[in-house]
Amino acid sequence: GENVEQHPSTLSVQEGDSAVIKCTYSDSASNYFPWYKQELGKGPQLIIDIRSNVGEKKDQRIAVTLNKTAKHFSLHITETQPEDSAVYFCAASSFTGGFKTIFGAGTRLFVKA
Amino acid sequence: DTAVSQTPKYLVTQMGNDKSIKCEQNLGHDTMYWYKQDSKKFLKIMFSYNNKELIINETVPNRFSPKSPDKAHLNLHINSLELGDSAVYFCASSQDLTGSIAFFGQGTRLTVV
Numbered sequence: 662g663e664n665v666e667q668h669p670s671t672l673s674v675q676e677g678d679s680a681v682i683k684c685t686y687s688d689s690a691s692n693y694f695p696w697y698k699q700e701l702g703k704g705p706q707l708i709i710d711i712r713s714n715v716g717e718k719k720d721q722r723i724a725v726t727l728n729k730t731a732k733h734f735s736l737h738i739t740e741t742q743p744e745d746s747a748v749y750f751c752a753a754s755s756f757t758g759g760f761k762t763i764f765g766a767g768t769r770l771f772v773k774a
Numbered sequence: 775d776t777a778v779s780q781t782p783k784y785l786v787t788q789m790g791n792d793k794s795i796k797c798e799q800n801l802g803h804d805t806m807y808w809y810k811q812d813s814k815k816f817l818k819i820m821f822s823y824n825n826k827e828l829i830i831n832e833t834v835p836n837r838f839s840p841k842s843p844d845k846a847h848l849n850l851h852i853n854s855l856e857l858g859d860s861a862v863y864f865c866a867s868s869q870d871l872t873g874s875i876a877f878f879g880q881g882t883r884l885t886v887v
Contacts, residue, residue, distance in 0.1 A: 695874050704778075704864050704878030705817070748815055756872055761830060764817040 663688040665753050667765025675773050680738045682768045684751035687732070691753040694727060694734050695762070699748045709736070741772045777801050780865045780879035787855055788887055795850045795882045797865030805829070806848035807866040807875065808840060817864070823848050824871050855886045 664687045674680050686694075692713040697705035711718045711725045711734065718725050722741075727734040734753075738745055751765040780797040787793050799806060807830075808820040822830040826842040837853045852859060865879040 693874065697878075699815075702880075704866075704881050706878070707874060707876045710874055750817060754874075762819065762875060767815045767817075769815075 663691075663753070663755075663761070663763045665751060665763045665765040667751050667768055669768060670766065671769045671771075673771040673773065674741050676741060676743060678741055680741050680745070680770055680772075682736045682749055682751065682770075683733065684735070684753075684765050685731075685733050686753040686763070688753065688755050688763070689732070690755040691732075692756075693754040694725070695752050695754070696723075696725060696736050697750040697752065697764075699750065699767075701747075705750055738770075741770075743772050743774050746770055746772045776880075777877040778865055778867055778879040780863075780882055782882060783880060784883050784885075786885045786887065789855055789857060791855050792851070792853045793855060793884070794852070795863055795865075795884075797848050797850070797879055799846055799865075799867040799877070801867060801869075801877065802846075803867040803873075803877075804845055804870045805868045805873065806842065806845075807868075808848065808850050809864040809866060809878075811862040811864060811881070813861070821848075821850075829871065852884075855884075857886050860884055860886045 667684045695710035698708045699705040722739045724737045748767045754762040778799045805824045807822045820834050821840045823842045839851045842848045862881045866875045868875045
Protein backbone atom coordinates (compact mmCIF):
# COMPACT_ATOMS: atom_id res chain seq x y z
CA GLY A 662 0.00 0.00 0.00
CA GLU A 663 0.90 3.66 -0.02
CA ASN A 664 3.64 4.67 2.36
CA VAL A 665 5.42 7.84 3.47
CA GLU A 666 8.75 7.51 5.26
CA GLN A 667 10.06 10.40 7.32
CA HIS A 668 13.54 10.98 8.77
CA PRO A 669 14.88 11.66 11.28
CA SER A 670 12.43 10.68 14.01
CA THR A 671 14.14 13.09 16.41
CA LEU A 672 16.19 16.18 15.63
CA SER A 673 17.95 18.44 18.07
CA VAL A 674 19.48 21.74 16.92
CA GLN A 675 20.91 24.85 18.50
CA GLU A 676 18.88 28.04 18.25
CA GLY A 677 19.80 29.84 15.04
CA ASP A 678 20.85 26.69 13.19
CA SER A 679 18.93 25.14 10.32
CA ALA A 680 16.80 22.01 10.53
CA VAL A 681 16.04 19.66 7.65
CA ILE A 682 13.43 16.92 7.63
CA LYS A 683 13.20 14.49 4.73
CA CYS A 684 10.39 12.34 3.41
CA THR A 685 9.94 9.80 0.66
CA TYR A 686 6.66 8.54 -0.75
CA SER A 687 5.72 5.43 -2.67
CA ASP A 688 2.53 6.36 -4.54
CA SER A 689 3.48 7.87 -7.88
CA ALA A 690 -0.03 9.33 -8.12
CA SER A 691 0.69 11.65 -5.17
CA ASN A 692 0.47 15.24 -6.30
CA TYR A 693 0.13 17.31 -3.16
CA PHE A 694 2.55 17.43 -0.23
CA PRO A 695 1.58 19.32 2.94
CA TRP A 696 3.63 19.75 6.10
CA TYR A 697 2.12 20.01 9.55
CA LYS A 698 3.39 21.21 12.92
CA GLN A 699 1.92 19.69 16.05
CA GLU A 700 2.54 21.35 19.39
CA LEU A 701 1.95 19.56 22.66
CA GLY A 702 -1.73 18.98 23.37
CA LYS A 703 -2.88 20.44 20.06
CA GLY A 704 -3.95 19.19 16.68
CA PRO A 705 -1.65 19.32 13.65
CA GLN A 706 -1.50 22.68 11.92
CA LEU A 707 -0.76 23.12 8.23
CA ILE A 708 2.39 25.25 7.88
CA ILE A 709 3.33 24.92 4.22
CA ASP A 710 2.47 22.79 1.21
CA ILE A 711 3.71 22.13 -2.28
CA ARG A 712 2.06 20.74 -5.39
CA SER A 713 3.68 18.39 -7.84
CA ASN A 714 4.09 20.99 -10.56
CA VAL A 715 6.44 23.03 -8.35
CA GLY A 716 9.97 22.13 -7.24
CA GLU A 717 10.40 24.56 -4.39
CA LYS A 718 8.35 26.91 -2.22
CA LYS A 719 9.39 29.31 0.50
CA ASP A 720 7.53 31.13 3.25
CA GLN A 721 9.77 33.25 5.47
CA ARG A 722 12.00 30.84 7.42
CA ILE A 723 10.34 27.73 6.03
CA ALA A 724 10.97 26.15 2.63
CA VAL A 725 9.94 22.91 1.00
CA THR A 726 11.56 21.14 -1.94
CA LEU A 727 10.15 18.36 -4.07
CA ASN A 728 11.92 15.89 -6.34
CA LYS A 729 9.15 13.99 -8.13
CA THR A 730 11.54 11.74 -9.99
CA ALA A 731 13.11 10.48 -6.79
CA LYS A 732 9.83 10.78 -4.83
CA HIS A 733 11.58 12.87 -2.18
CA PHE A 734 10.45 16.03 -0.47
CA SER A 735 12.01 18.00 2.35
CA LEU A 736 11.24 20.71 4.88
CA HIS A 737 13.91 23.29 5.66
CA ILE A 738 13.65 25.60 8.65
CA THR A 739 16.30 28.32 8.88
CA GLU A 740 17.27 30.44 11.90
CA THR A 741 15.44 28.08 14.23
CA GLN A 742 13.86 29.44 17.38
CA PRO A 743 12.76 27.65 20.58
CA GLU A 744 9.11 28.07 19.53
CA ASP A 745 9.85 25.93 16.48
CA SER A 746 10.11 22.96 18.87
CA ALA A 747 7.26 20.59 18.00
CA VAL A 748 6.49 17.41 16.08
CA TYR A 749 6.51 17.90 12.31
CA PHE A 750 4.63 15.65 9.92
CA CYS A 751 5.03 15.35 6.19
CA ALA A 752 2.18 13.97 4.12
CA ALA A 753 1.49 12.91 0.56
CA SER A 754 -1.93 13.17 -1.02
CA SER A 755 -3.48 11.71 -4.13
CA PHE A 756 -6.96 11.64 -5.51
CA THR A 757 -8.05 8.06 -6.05
CA GLY A 758 -11.82 7.96 -5.63
CA GLY A 759 -11.39 10.27 -2.68
CA PHE A 760 -8.57 12.54 -1.61
CA LYS A 761 -6.33 10.37 0.51
CA THR A 762 -3.60 11.85 2.68
CA ILE A 763 -0.91 9.55 4.07
CA PHE A 764 1.20 10.95 6.89
CA GLY A 765 4.81 10.30 7.76
CA ALA A 766 5.62 9.06 11.26
CA GLY A 767 6.66 12.51 12.46
CA THR A 768 9.89 14.24 13.51
CA ARG A 769 10.26 15.60 17.01
CA LEU A 770 12.29 18.80 16.70
CA PHE A 771 14.01 20.27 19.73
CA VAL A 772 15.51 23.74 19.42
CA LYS A 773 17.90 24.46 22.27
CA ALA A 774 18.22 28.05 23.43
CA ASP B 775 -14.13 31.21 16.82
CA THR B 776 -12.71 27.70 16.69
CA ALA B 777 -12.65 26.36 13.13
CA VAL B 778 -12.91 22.66 14.00
CA SER B 779 -14.10 21.81 17.48
CA GLN B 780 -14.45 18.38 18.97
CA THR B 781 -15.75 17.23 22.31
CA PRO B 782 -14.85 15.95 24.73
CA LYS B 783 -11.14 16.73 24.98
CA TYR B 784 -10.53 13.85 27.38
CA LEU B 785 -12.50 10.63 27.71
CA VAL B 786 -11.72 7.87 30.20
CA THR B 787 -13.96 4.84 30.09
CA GLN B 788 -14.04 1.15 30.88
CA MET B 789 -13.67 -1.70 28.42
CA GLY B 790 -16.92 -2.75 26.85
CA ASN B 791 -18.58 0.65 27.08
CA ASP B 792 -19.99 2.62 24.14
CA LYS B 793 -18.90 6.22 23.66
CA SER B 794 -19.23 9.06 21.16
CA ILE B 795 -16.98 11.90 20.12
CA LYS B 796 -18.55 14.92 18.46
CA CYS B 797 -17.02 17.19 15.82
CA GLU B 798 -18.25 20.40 14.28
CA GLN B 799 -16.67 22.76 11.75
CA ASN B 800 -17.83 26.31 11.10
CA LEU B 801 -15.81 26.85 7.94
CA GLY B 802 -18.46 25.83 5.44
CA HIS B 803 -16.23 22.97 4.28
CA ASP B 804 -17.70 20.03 2.39
CA THR B 805 -15.31 17.33 3.58
CA MET B 806 -14.58 16.05 7.09
CA TYR B 807 -12.27 13.37 8.44
CA TRP B 808 -11.46 11.28 11.46
CA TYR B 809 -7.83 10.43 12.17
CA LYS B 810 -6.38 8.24 14.91
CA GLN B 811 -3.01 9.11 16.48
CA ASP B 812 -1.39 6.32 18.44
CA SER B 813 1.10 6.58 21.31
CA LYS B 814 3.97 6.86 18.83
CA LYS B 815 2.31 9.90 17.24
CA PHE B 816 1.49 8.02 14.04
CA LEU B 817 -1.52 9.61 12.28
CA LYS B 818 -3.79 7.29 10.35
CA ILE B 819 -6.97 8.13 8.51
CA MET B 820 -10.10 6.32 9.59
CA PHE B 821 -12.95 7.93 7.64
CA SER B 822 -13.72 10.80 5.35
CA TYR B 823 -17.12 12.22 4.49
CA ASN B 824 -18.07 14.62 1.72
CA ASN B 825 -21.42 16.37 2.01
CA LYS B 826 -22.61 13.72 4.46
CA GLU B 827 -21.55 10.89 2.15
CA LEU B 828 -18.93 8.33 3.21
CA ILE B 829 -15.91 8.51 0.89
CA ILE B 830 -13.08 6.74 2.66
CA ASN B 831 -13.45 3.91 5.12
CA GLU B 832 -10.07 2.50 6.01
CA THR B 833 -9.60 -0.85 7.67
CA VAL B 834 -11.34 0.10 10.86
CA PRO B 835 -13.29 -2.35 13.06
CA ASN B 836 -17.01 -2.03 12.52
CA ARG B 837 -17.29 -1.10 16.20
CA PHE B 838 -16.45 2.37 14.90
CA SER B 839 -19.38 4.06 13.21
CA PRO B 840 -19.19 7.63 11.91
CA LYS B 841 -22.35 9.65 11.53
CA SER B 842 -22.77 12.90 9.63
CA PRO B 843 -26.15 14.52 10.32
CA ASP B 844 -25.16 17.48 8.14
CA LYS B 845 -21.98 18.59 6.39
CA ALA B 846 -20.85 20.65 9.38
CA HIS B 847 -20.86 17.70 11.77
CA LEU B 848 -19.11 14.35 11.79
CA ASN B 849 -19.48 12.31 14.96
CA LEU B 850 -17.70 9.11 15.86
CA HIS B 851 -19.44 6.41 17.84
CA ILE B 852 -17.44 3.52 19.24
CA ASN B 853 -19.09 0.35 20.54
CA SER B 854 -17.62 -2.22 22.91
CA LEU B 855 -14.45 -0.26 23.61
CA GLU B 856 -11.19 -2.19 23.85
CA LEU B 857 -7.86 -1.33 25.46
CA GLY B 858 -6.30 -0.95 22.01
CA ASP B 859 -8.71 1.85 21.16
CA SER B 860 -6.82 4.14 23.52
CA ALA B 861 -5.39 6.93 21.37
CA VAL B 862 -5.94 10.54 20.41
CA TYR B 863 -8.67 10.98 17.82
CA PHE B 864 -8.58 14.03 15.56
CA CYS B 865 -11.35 15.46 13.48
CA ALA B 866 -10.36 17.55 10.46
CA SER B 867 -11.92 19.29 7.51
CA SER B 868 -11.06 20.49 4.02
CA GLN B 869 -12.83 22.74 1.54
CA ASP B 870 -13.75 19.79 -0.65
CA LEU B 871 -12.43 16.40 -1.70
CA THR B 872 -9.43 17.87 -3.48
CA GLY B 873 -8.62 20.49 -0.87
CA SER B 874 -5.86 20.38 1.68
CA ILE B 875 -6.61 19.48 5.28
CA ALA B 876 -5.87 22.86 6.75
CA PHE B 877 -7.70 22.49 10.01
CA PHE B 878 -7.61 19.80 12.65
CA GLY B 879 -9.55 19.82 15.87
CA GLN B 880 -7.73 19.86 19.20
CA GLY B 881 -8.07 16.11 19.57
CA THR B 882 -9.87 13.78 21.96
CA ARG B 883 -7.63 11.68 24.18
CA LEU B 884 -9.47 8.41 24.72
CA THR B 885 -8.23 6.15 27.50
CA VAL B 886 -9.83 2.75 27.89
CA VAL B 887 -9.18 1.09 31.24
